[in-house]
Amino acid sequence: MRYADEFREGVIAQGLARAIAAEASSERRYRFMEFCGGHTHVISRHGLEDMLPTTVRMIHGPGCPVCVLPTSRIDMAISLVDRPDVILCVYGDLMRAPGSQGRSLSRAKAMGADIRMVYSTLDAIQIAERAPDREVVFFAIGFETTTPPTAVMIRHAEKKQLRNFSVFCNHVLTPSAMQSILGSPDVDNVGSVEIDGLVGPGHVSIIIGTKAYEFVDGFGKPVVITGFEPLDMMQAILMLVRQVNEGRSEVENQYSRAVTREGNLRAQQEISDMFEVRDLFEWRGLGFIPHSGLKLKQGYAQFDAEMRFALHEQRVAHNPACECGAILRGVKRPADCKLFGCVCTPETPIGSCMVSSEGACSAHWSYGRFRDHSRRQAP
Amino acid sequence: MRAKSYQSKLDVRNGFVELRHGSGGRAMSQLVYSLFHEAFGNDWLARGNDQSAFGVQTGRMVMTTDSYVVSPRFFPGGNIGFLAVNGTINDVVAMAGARPLYLSASFIIEEGYRLSDLKTIAGSMGEAARTAGVNIITGDTKVVERGKADGLFISTTGIGVLPDGLDLSVDNARIGDRVLVSGSLGDDGITIMSKRQNLPFQSGLVSDTAPLHDLVAVMVTAGGSGIRVMRDPTRGGLAATLNEIANQSGLGFRLREEIIPVKPTVAAACELLGLDPLHVANEGKLVAIVAPETADAVLAAMKAHALGCDAADIGCAVEDDHQFVQMLTRFGGERIVEWLSGDQLPRIC
Numbered sequence: 001m002r003y004a005d006e007f008r009e010g011v012i013a014q015g016l017a018r019a020i021a022a023e024a025s026s027e028r029r030y031r032f033m034e035f036c037g038g039h040t041h042v043i044s045r046h047g048l049e050d051m052l053p054t055t056v057r058m059i060h061g062p063g064c065p066v067c068v069l070p071t072s073r074i075d076m077a078i079s080l081v082d083r084p085d086v087i088l089c090v091y092g093d094l095m096r097a098p099g100s101q102g103r104s105l106s107r108a109k110a111m112g113a114d115i116r117m118v119y120s121t122l123d124a125i126q127i128a129e130r131a132p133d134r135e136v137v138f139f140a141i142g143f144e145t146t147t148p149p150t151a152v153m154i155r156h157a158e159k160k161q162l163r164n165f166s167v168f169c170n171h172v173l174t175p176s177a178m179q180s181i182l183g184s185p186d187v188d189n190v191g192s193v194e195i196d197g198l199v200g201p202g203h204v205s206i207i208i209g210t211k212a213y214e215f216v217d218g219f220g221k222p223v224v225i226t227g228f229e230p231l232d233m234m235q236a237i238l239m240l241v242r243q244v245n246e247g248r249s250e251v252e253n254q255y256s257r258a259v260t261r262e263g264n265l266r267a268q269q270e271i272s273d274m275f276e277v278r279d280l281f282e283w284r285g286l287g288f289i290p291h292s293g294l295k296l297k298q299g300y301a302q303f304d305a306e307m308r309f310a311l312h313e314q315r316v317a318h319n320p321a322c323e324c325g326a327i328l329r330g331v332k333r334p335a336d337c338k339l340f341g342c343v344c345t346p347e348t349p350i351g352s353c354m355v356s357s358e359g360a361c362s363a364h365w366s367y368g369r370f371r372d373h374s375r376r377q378a379p
Numbered sequence: 380m381r382a383k384s385y386q387s388k389l390d391v392r393n394g395f396v397e398l399r400h401g402s403g404g405r406a407m408s409q410l411v412y413s414l415f416h417e418a419f420g421n422d423w424l425a426r427g428n429d430q431s432a433f434g435v436q437t438g439r440m441v442m443t444t445d446s447y448v449v450s451p452r453f454f455p456g457g458n459i460g461f462l463a464v465n466g467t468i469n470d471v472v473a474m475a476g477a478r479p480l481y482l483s484a485s486f487i488i489e490e491g492y493r494l495s496d497l498k499t500i501a502g503s504m505g506e507a508a509r510t511a512g513v514n515i516i517t518g519d520t521k522v523v524e525r526g527k528a529d530g531l532f533i534s535t536t537g538i539g540v541l542p543d544g545l546d547l548s549v550d551n552a553r554i555g556d557r558v559l560v561s562g563s564l565g566d567d568g569i570t571i572m573s574k575r576q577n578l579p580f581q582s583g584l585v586s587d588t589a590p591l592h593d594l595v596a597v598m599v600t601a602g603g604s605g606i607r608v609m610r611d612p613t614r615g616g617l618a619a620t621l622n623e624i625a626n627q628s629g630l631g632f633r634l635r636e637e638i639i640p641v642k643p644t645v646a647a648a649c650e651l652l653g654l655d656p657l658h659v660a661n662e663g664k665l666v667a668i669v670a671p672e673t674a675d676a677v678l679a680a681m682k683a684h685a686l687g688c689d690a691a692d693i694g695c696a697v698e699d700d701h702q703f704v705q706m707l708t709r710f711g712g713e714r715i716v717e718w719l720s721g722d723q724l725p726r727i728c
């Protein structure tokens with residue numbers, strides 16, 4: 001597979017692993033958070049942890065859109081599909097995301113709700129065109145990567161004068177969340193963990209550019225914007241080790257084949273034309289973060305499902321035994337949670353980190369849990 | 380076959396299945412005789428009974444049953460009819476090493492289904508059965524109201540006879556056994572997915588549906604009782620098959636990713652959709668757990684056969700209380716090969 005195999009070459013990986021081992025000091029610890037769920041997935045799927053020295057620890061961050069979506073937003077979507085006239089279009093991962101009281105969209109579908117899994121935003125437009133007597137709602141979710149496609153979709157709906165189409169907007173902003181983590185506030189008493197550097201998002205940065213992270217200067221932590229192939233990740237870790245060793249805290253761009261300092265200006269324009277920043281948005285595990293979510297501007301209110309169906313967010317308590325919050329903040333590891341692998345598995349997720357394959361718990365369960373046992377067996 | 384007198388010929392070209400075709404009356408009789416009997420043509424069906432009698436051989440017999448609900452029903456390299464026959468034959472032979480003898484076929488048809496499509500599918504079933512030297516000797520037809528089924532569902536049951544001395548079972552694997560696969564993984568699943576209406580990509584792949592009894596016979600000749608387990612890794616892919624064997628046999632597996640055959644097209648499609656090729660369904664492929672001393676001979680026999688030319692020895696059974704299927708990645712790290720969880724849902728980003 002061209003343009004992928006080149007970035008998965010084991011021999012080059014071994015070379016990078018040797019360089020990391022040689023340059024990482026045995027006198028100190030390197031705690032790097034990969035913000036993005038895509039990176040968590042890459043680390044787990046290719047077994048990267050086995051190739052790092054024990055002094056380098058990867059902390060899985062909150063950058064999985066399904067994982068950080070609070071229960072209340074899932075509940076709002078479920079209340080939407082209770083209406084018989086609504087067709088809800090979702091990306092597949094969302095189907096199993098847990099709402100309150102054991103509910104999920106998957107269960108709602110089994111009980112007769114009309115929920116369609118789509119692969120692209122344009123599928124939702126097609127569904128709306130074919131069902132003019134139904135209300136078609138797109139469950140928009142994701143960071144800056146998936147926001148421009150939502151904007152394009154709304155443009156299409158506008159052009160086609162679709163009167164039966166709207167968007168349930170849950171788009172969130174990466175820099176705000178990153179700032180919240182670097183500020184290390186102790187949310188819900190789960191504690192906080194010291195982070196020595198960040199593996200910055202790749203796809204998000206294609207849109208917003210490396211410039212968007214320059215605020216981290218103030219936190220004195222290095223950031224390396226990184227691609228999604230395993231060799232990208234190994235190189236990024238080496239770059240972070242070097243920055244830490246040299247006492248630098250810069251925004252570096254490992255993913256230079258795709259990311260520029262300015263980003264995709266047209267996509268940025270489209271986002272700012274159509275969306276505005278919410279005062280407050282709830283993130284699972286991070287709590288309410290100011291200026292971290294997007295909603296449609298007043299001029300696009302007809303496409304805003306929250307306005308159209310008068311949806312209201314009701315705060316619900318998460319399962320108190322679920323450690324997703326602490327795991328998303330890197331304070332705990334998946335295996336530290338009492339529910340992990342017992343009642344909470346990818347088949348029956350209790351916490352959102354177990355839902356998407358990019359979630360820390362799901363990735364650990366599916367790819368890495370053998371290490372828990374080898375650790376225990378070790379003298 | 381005795382001549383049947385019907386008021387008018389079944390209009391296969393333009394007609395549709397209607398509720399009357401399943402109601403037990405003349406219309407159903409006409410459908411069964413002029414479509415299914417015609418396609419399956421054999422002496423058992425020709426006698427017109429609701430069951431068929433056949434001689435029982437000495438020794439051990441095997442029986443399996445499977446339902447086919449694939450959507451779309453027509454895809455590059457085959458259709459639901461080929462699957463319904465080959466899939467059940469493969470369950471009989473691949474799981475047990477048996478020689479398949481007879482099949483039954485049961486149809487649940489949604490009112491309004493095209494007779495021409497039904498005829499094509501029945502024809503494919505007849506063709507697949509003849510290729511495998513198996514007869515479809517009994518069946519059933521039900522027609523349900525529109526909306527109560529999705530076009531056409533087929534259930535088939537197969538009966539076969541076991542050669543002496545062969546005892547293939549999913550709990551038979553032993554530590555040290557080798558894991559052999561007969562060819563590239565994921566072809567069928569990706570072919571079907573690429574034809575789904577809402578996936579706008581073209582793969583150029585064709586389904587690998589094929590009866591495996593001949594390949595199995597060659598393997599049994601080469602490996603005899605050294606072959607411990609055989610499975611066809613259909614839904615859930617190689618991952619499900621090996622996890623099931625690990626659980627049933629009480630051991631683990633260690634695989635090497637770089638040796639597992641996956642076509643570049645399949646790898647690329649999986650990459651695009653966020654799927655793991657080891658979770659993708661296969662047809663016409665098998666996994667064999669073979670004693671280490673006979674593994675080379677069995678592998679050579681597989682490679683010499685048209686359906687096994689890409690066969691590979693991808694790993695071995697190891698002692699593991701946790702029964703993990705573990706894999707050394709191409710990249711150089713370790714990971715678990717976990718069961719597929721839920722449905723195959725593409726990732727968001």
